[in-house]
Amino acid sequence: MNIRHLRYFVTVADLGSITRAAEELGMEQPPLSQQIRQFEQKLGVKLFERQTRGVKLTEIGATLIPRARAILELQHQFQVTAEGLARGEVGHIRLGLAGAVPLLPVIPLAIRSFRDIAPDVTLSLEESNTPALCAALHESSTDIAIVRPPVPDPARLSVSHLLDEPTVIALPRGHRLTEEPVISLDMVADDPLIIFPRELGPGFHDAILSAYQLAGVTPILGQQAPQIAGTVPLVAAGMGVSVVPRSLCQIHAGGVTFHTISEPAPRATLAVAIRSGQNMPIVSRFVKILRTTCREWEKMSPEAQFPASGF
Amino acid sequence: MNIRHLRYFVTVADLGSITRAAEELGMEQPPLSQQIRQFEQKLGVKLFERQTRGVKLTEIGATLIPRARAILELQHQFQVTAEGLARGEVGHIRLGLAGAVPLLPVIPLAIRSFRDIAPDVTLSLEESNTPALCAALHESSTDIAIVRPPVPDPARLSVSHLLDEPTVIALPRGHRLTEEPVISLDMVADDPLIIFPRELGPGFHDAILSAYQLAGVTPILGQQAPQIAGTVPLVAAGMGVSVVPRSLCQIHAGGVTFHTISEPAPRATLAVAIRSGQNMPIVSRFVKILRTTCREWEKMSPEAQFPASGF
DNA sequence: ATTATCCATACATATTATATATGCGACATG
DNA sequence: CATGTCGCATATATAATATGTATGGATAAT
Secondary structure: OOHHHHHHHHHHHHHOOHHHHHHHOOOOHHHHHHHHHHHHHHHOOOOEEEOOOOEEEOHHHHHHHHHHHHHHHHHHHHHHHHHHHHHOOEEEEEEEEOOOHHHOOHHHHHHHHHHHHOOEEEEEEEEOOHHHHHHHHHOOOOOEEEEOOOOOOOOOEEEEEEEEEEEEEEEOOOOOOOOOOEEOHHHHOOOEEEEOOHHHOHHHHHHHHHHHHHOOOOOEEEEEOOOOOOHHHHHHOOOOEEEEEHHHHHOOOOOOEEEEEOOOOOEEEEEEEEEOOOOOHHHHHHHHHHHHHHHHHHHOOHHHHOOOOOO | OOHHHHHHHHHHHHHOOHHHHHHHOOOOHHHHHHHHHHHHHHHOOOOEEEOOOOEEEOHHHHHHHHHHHHHHHHHHHHHHHHHHHHHOOEEEEEEEEOOOHHHOOHHHHHHHHHHHHOOEEEEEEEEOOHHHHHHHHHOOOOOEEEEOOOOOOOOOEEEEEEEEEEEEEEEOOOOOOOOOOEEOHHHHOOOEEEEOOHHHOHHHHHHHHHHHHHOOOOOEEEEEOOOOOOHHHHHHOOOOEEEEEHHHHHOOOOOOEEEEEOOOOOEEEEEEEEEOOOOOHHHHHHHHHHHHHHHHHHHOOHHHHOOOOOO
């Protein structure tokens, strides 16, 4: 049994004539006659009633026709899907995002431009932390991860830079420096520093502490936040100050104010990671769009970068 | 693209090795290698990552595997169904029943024995009248019809006798003959005869009127009943008497009593009709069972014929 | 009666799948 | 480091299969 047999079967059934079906199929009548007969023999079932004027489905044939159509439909879907996958037009991308990355406007921007060129690709987003995302990549439970470098185990991963985001200082309402637009780290050396556990993002964590060191001060470590974005509520609660990626300024919580940091300021670096073996066209396309979107976004003015924010 | 390609595809994917898959498939390794490569070329997609130790699905291949399995599963179902149809073990029978036939205990008996030998065949029942059933057979909206002969247009139909059911007289509560177990038609010649329209069952209708004629009386036609079984409620309402198939004695409505008719008594003949071209094995099997069940049932005692009735 | 239509059969040819033999590269093992 | 083994790829030959061409037979239309 063969898909060709099924195609012949439904075509003959549809046209009620082997001759017509043959020309529809671009072949001659005798071979089609033979194929139909052979198919019947293989199945052990008489599919058509040969009449003087064409052929007519037997009851058994009529019962089998919908099933044959279903197989042909699936087969067609299979080929369409394969073509789409080859062209990077269909499929599914599981996108992993490091802590606080969803707040970055480039992400929706990139997703939007990707949907424009590949509307049939579905996306699933998941927020996690850099080490977990790298593990997810390795075990193929995520396709693309936006991480805060360095990645713990870069073997078999292909990592490329996305952008360097400035950081800002988050101060609670009523802090003595609330009116200062620009603050240096040594000015807040006496305030407890709210920071996330190092395991969730060793690179960014170290960058913050290094910046303190370069500023010549040692931070007093305050309450630990559950994630990167989780520092802001703790600042709002007056537990201390925090150094966060600038995109967190979109969180307007409890009167927290955000302030530019004078040099030396830490930077929140983001990179995109995929498996090295990964060669799904959609994945490459998405990464490409992600990178160009980030490049363009970095050139934009701060007002354009955060369109709905009062930064 | 071919079903064989799909089978090769999933087998190689399952075993992770072309060599293993080849022996699983009962073929040599080189042709399988070729077929896989050819399949990839036809699809324009790389399905496997050739490694030093076997092969591994690419992401695209992994995406396509479930679809390939689905097609193979459907194809398997197709063949199983075809075999079942050939053997008369699967399928669907649309059974049409003439008026009042559902009350005949042979019908459930036959259906039950049929389900014992062909449990995967589904049945749908429909009650109608003989001419409509024959039309339904002709237009293939019914597969088997139990009718009251003669059939109006026996061309292209194959009709065979099932049974001759005795008829009984139905009397309303309080009728002067209620206490008589056996009644002759001339004894009720003065009571209006409730009967169904001739169009709904010309054969049975004529048999009743002929019996009256043979008894030397002419019936007074009373209210017309909508169907054969519909006479009983009208009798209960006191509109007259009726002559009905004996199986209607199972309707215990409003004190109607049923009485054996002394000869000459009409008989309610039943026959089974199928299309002549009909050669679905399940249909033949069902008809065969129907006939044997009827033969056996006719030999049974009246008490056994109507087990749950007080006849 | 004659023609046209449509399916079946017979044979030849082209296409396709498979088998056999062999080569190449990568790992494992002594 | 050499050697053997494993696994996939290639090349060629052969077998299987599908298709094309020519033709016959049956039935309905003219």
